[in-house]
Amino acid sequence: MDATTPAAGTSAPPPGLDTMNVTVKIKRYDPEKDARAYWAEYRLDVRPTDRVLDVLNQIKWEMDGSLSYRRSCAHGVCGSDAMLINGVNRLACKLLVRDLGSSIAVEPIRGLEVVKDLIVDMEPFFDSYKSVLPYFVNDDPEPARERLQSPEDREIFDESTKCILCAACTTSCPVFWTNGNYVGPAAIVNAHRFIFDSRDQATDERLAALNQPSGLWRCRTAYNCTEACPRDIPITKQIEEVKRALLWRQA
Amino acid sequence: MYRGREGQWAFVLHRLSGVALALFLLLHVIDISLVMFGPEGPFNAFLAFYHQWPFRVGLVLVMAAVVYHAFNGLRIILMDFTEWGVKYQGALWYGALGATTAVGIPVLWKIVPEILGIA
Numbered sequence: 001m002d003a004t005t006p007a008a009g010t011s012a013p014p015p016g017l018d019t020m021n022v023t024v025k026i027k028r029y030d031p032e033k034d035a036r037a038y039w040a041e042y043r044l045d046v047r048p049t050d051r052v053l054d055v056l057n058q059i060k061w062e063m064d065g066s067l068s069y070r071r072s073c074a075h076g077v078c079g080s081d082a083m084l085i086n087g088v089n090r091l092a093c094k095l096l097v098r099d100l101g102s103s104i105a106v107e108p109i110r111g112l113e114v115v116k117d118l119i120v121d122m123e124p125f126f127d128s129y130k131s132v133l134p135y136f137v138n139d140d141p142e143p144a145r146e147r148l149q150s151p152e153d154r155e156i157f158d159e160s161t162k163c164i165l166c167a168a169c170t171t172s173c174p175v176f177w178t179n180g181n182y183v184g185p186a187a188i189v190n191a192h193r194f195i196f197d198s199r200d201q202a203t204d205e206r207l208a209a210l211n212q213p214s215g216l217w218r219c220r221t222a223y224n225c226t227e228a229c230p231r232d233i234p235i236t237k238q239i240e241e242v243k244r245a246l247l248w249r250q251a
Numbered sequence: 252m253y254r255g256r257e258g259q260w261a262f263v264l265h266r267l268s269g270v271a272l273a274l275f276l277l278l279h280v281i282d283i284s285l286v287m288f289g290p291e292g293p294f295n296a297f298l299a300f301y302h303q304w305p306f307r308v309g310l311v312l313v314m315a316a317v318v319y320h321a322f323n324g325l326r327i328i329l330m331d332f333t334e335w336g337v338k339y340q341g342a343l344w345y346g347a348l349g350a351t352t353a354v355g356i357p358v359l360w361k362i363v364p365e366i367l368g369i370a
Contacts, residue, residue: 087254110253172253174262220266221330223258223340236258237337240330 019045020102024055026067027107028117037114039105040064048098053081055104056092056118069118076230079166082109083118089168089228109171111180125167128183132191132209137202153198160193160238162231169225169235181214185225185235188216192238195245207246216243257341265323268316275313307366314358315351322347 022044029037042059050058053071060067070080074093081092084107086100097104112120138147163186170176170184191210194200210216216239225235253259282301285294300306326343329336336343 084253087252172255174253174255174259220262221258221327221340222255222262224253224255226258227256234337236330236340237334240337243331 017047020048020097021045022055022097022102022104024059025103025105026056026059026117027105028067029114030066030116046097048096050097051093052083052085052090052095052097052100052104052106053092055097056106067118068116077164079164082166082168082171082230083107084109084171089172089224091166091168091230094230109167111171111173111177112167120171122167124180125170125184125186126165128170128187129165129190131183132187132206133202134187134190134194136194136197137200137205139201147199149198156198157193157196159233160189160196162233163189163193164231165190166230168228168230169233172224172228174222174224175218175220179214179218182218183210183212183215185219185239188219188239188242189233189235192242195242203245207242207249210242211246216246219243257344261323261326261340261344261347264319265327268320271316272313272320275316304366304368307362311355311358311362314362315355318354319347319351322350 024042024044025039026042027037028034028040042063044055044058044063046055046058053074056067056069056071060069069083069092071093072078072080074081076091076094079091082089083092085092085095086103086105089109092106106118108114108118108120112122112125115121165186167186169189170186173182173185176182176184188210191206195203195206219236219239221236221240223236225239226233226237229235282294282297285292285297288294323344326336326340326347329343330340
């Protein structure tokens, strides 16, 4: 088969709505058949208001059922469908065709091993996440009601609570591409969530976990994570806050 | 190629200029150390070799690398120690590029005539 597979057929446009013809290039790889990844090309009619995920669904359901990708909630909450779309990491379910034009290129996110097509092995990503103790630690006797916190103290880590672990940030990081052991922005954001929580007591353990050769200090402030985050978390700002916390604690 | 923005290109340029300067420094230490072989040694021959015009062009690049690395280094210090630096990192990068260009003009003024052999 040729490197670029021609469209197997085009689907009927939805009635009563403007459609546009788009060319979708997808970097595909099946470990049981392909020696290496190749670009497959599909031409189809879609609505400008379709999301990239709708386009992928249309390809899978109507043109080529062998196309593989992850999706679950399809509304930007579950974090399953982070992909490298037209050169940047985005959630396929939060990106509209009209914002991309008629030429769309979709690749798996980088730095993690491709399992099939757009599916990557997320285990190294989750291992890094687990390494920073991403859960609340407080061994004091529990109060009769909830552990109280002032709105000001809650505000400090408000934005790091928004992470959905889609890996768009970590896999946009040039340091992570070349060093897969780098703990990565997502893990640091989730460490930030608890380090700056006034009720938490495991700050020392978290900072120690981040103060490793492939830890926090590998960040070179390229800001790709901040640009890629589908939840608009100011990731680089938070990484710098954790760096300062560690620095002043050591000083 | 990942379509990163200012921060990515600031990082790439910083890394490239840093590696280039480390290699240049190594070369520089080696050729200067040749002076220990005395006036009859290879030092003068190397010096003449380095005075050819392609190395003058290289000198412009070395200056650009030094100045960019210095100004972007200041940007990185601001980002590491202030919230303000992170907020305005894009503008600060353009500032670093502008400052590099500003310092580069007198460098070119000095070196371009030497490259053209009219100095």
